[in-house]
Amino acid sequence: MSAADNISTILASGARLTVPLAFAACGEYLAERAGTVNISVEAMMLGGAFGAVAGASVTGSASSGLVVGMLVGLFIGFVHGNLSHRAAVNTFVVGLVLNTLVLGLTSYLIVTGTFTGHQVWQVSVPVLRDIPIVGQVLFVERWPVYLLIGVIPLTWWLVERSRWGLELRAVGEDPQAADVTGIDVNARRRQALLWCGLLAGLGGAYLAVGEVGSFSQNMTAGRGFIVIAAVIFGAWRLGRTLLGCALFGLADAMRLALPALGVSLNSQLLIVAPYLLALVAMLLFAAKDREPRALGKAFQRGTA
């Protein structure tokens, strides 16, 4: 294979590994802007992946499965929101338990049930797909990939331009002040988690019925945590977060592809790159005050 082919192969693999991260990152980004470090994004992705395969098995349609996967993610977001931003259970506790629960439940159900493989159809744009190197990467993909074209600007618009997003950011920066102006702080945070669940579910669902075509135990394998790392790496800005996703997806693709190409690069280093970069980013950004000021802090009236 020529060098261009190799590059194209790695890019294509990187793009496919980036897509689930990008969907979930749009959700996680919005949730974090509202002040929730949502670690159950892993559960949402895994639940979405399982829901998609289960839904596809029942309906016989991979695209319907995708919708079921999104609904599963949405439901996990609903549970998380109500436990942590209504019943006021510590959000990290809720996230941790949901991760364990969903991992256990999906592992259990995939063994006890019978599921058939389904995969959504592929889009292949004529002419454009013949562009060297990037043609195969951008114009030959499973159809849900192109949802990103809508999801990314929509997320940006919601956060940066809508009234709801303004309130969301207020809630993430200064919940007491937001509360005084009449914004229901915990309601906004619950809504942000719903959006996060929907998109993380979609990311997981894409992984299952888009990329792979089936579900396997612990299929997401920590991708949710990579998404969290991406949002931190992106300093809570959407563009940079997505850049982080692309970078981490590419690192993953290189880890998988390099041994076959005879290049030896430490695989542990590539696996750990997202977390390392996120930590470095936090150390650098901390002084610049980039993170939402109330990030990870629960809000209850009268306890500030």
Added chain:
Amino acid sequence: MTGEHSVGDADRMGRRLAAALNPGPGGVRVALATAVAVALALALSSVLVALTGGSPGRAVKALYDGSLANPSAISSTLLYAAPLLLVAVGTCVCVRAGVFNLGQEGQVLIGALAGAAVGLRLAVPGPALLVIAMVAAALAGGAWAGISSLMHRFRGVNIVVSTLLMTFLAQQLVSFAVNTEWLLQETRRGGATVSPQSNRLPENGLLGSFGEYPGLQINGGLLLAVLAAVVIAVLIARSRWGFRLTMLGLNPRAARHAGVRVAALSGTALAVSGAFAGLAGAVLLTSPVGTNRLQQGLSNNIGWDGLLVALVARNRPLAAIPVALLFGVLRSGGGFLASTGVPHFLVDVVKSLLVLAFVVPPVLTEALRRRREGRGAATDADVPAAEPKEAVAS
């Protein structure tokens, strides 16, 4: 804290006992709600088993057979309970100080890594090797968590997030060590292939067991863990350090005004938590629960589960003892589930639902009470202990 109140000692002990047994504000209501929630959790789990074609009765029987039915099953339960309890005791310390550590899983691994390095590389005769390995493990776990403390202290990095991210670093660090010949990977013998694991620790680096009854073996790790729970419980209840720790967790602002050095105390609390997790790693490595070799999967979620144990015990080290035993029962019994056709993953479902059943009712009761009484009635002292505040994050 001095001896001047000696008259009321018995009375105080009684109150202390009552406080320890009291599940928190709104006592009876919370206890009832918890009982209902636990019943619900178990019912849901049974329904899951029944719906997927299994027999809940046989699953319970298998769990019992694998964990409590005979001396060897009990020994296995105790082997799992020991590291869980160690992690939980450490977690109690930091959550009490209002610092939430989410990196126990990584700290366990780093402890095991240090323990393995010492145990395999240091030529010390006799049980001294075990002691040195244990100390090294605790120090390494503490230092690993300490990095997060320092990043918070000097750069304001969120502790929960950094401890979480450091877990993945720890996993790859261990993976690197056991995949690299000049580090800890097992010695190649002739043309045999080597696995990503270390050599087996020498006999004098292993934890011994004690047991009068045939078959029942009480591992040294359990004694260590129970001792740790008692010591920390006494320190929290009786010492100046424990008092400051609790004050810091309940009201950081008041603690600061009272002269508590907040950064130093919360930083230490996190390091102590890491040290106990590291010690748990050494116990996992040196007790017969595994292969006595360092492997990437050695921690096997003991860190995450230990954190859950502390949450269910509501950050009381002594309450963590029975909870760790319960989690040990689930782990040990889970191995026997396969024979009934029920996947062992059921244990994870039961465990998660039980944690929710214990964690949600107190907080929910409190939230409802708060809503009923309206704002203003609630004071800082009423903040439920199960809800750690990120005390030092501001």
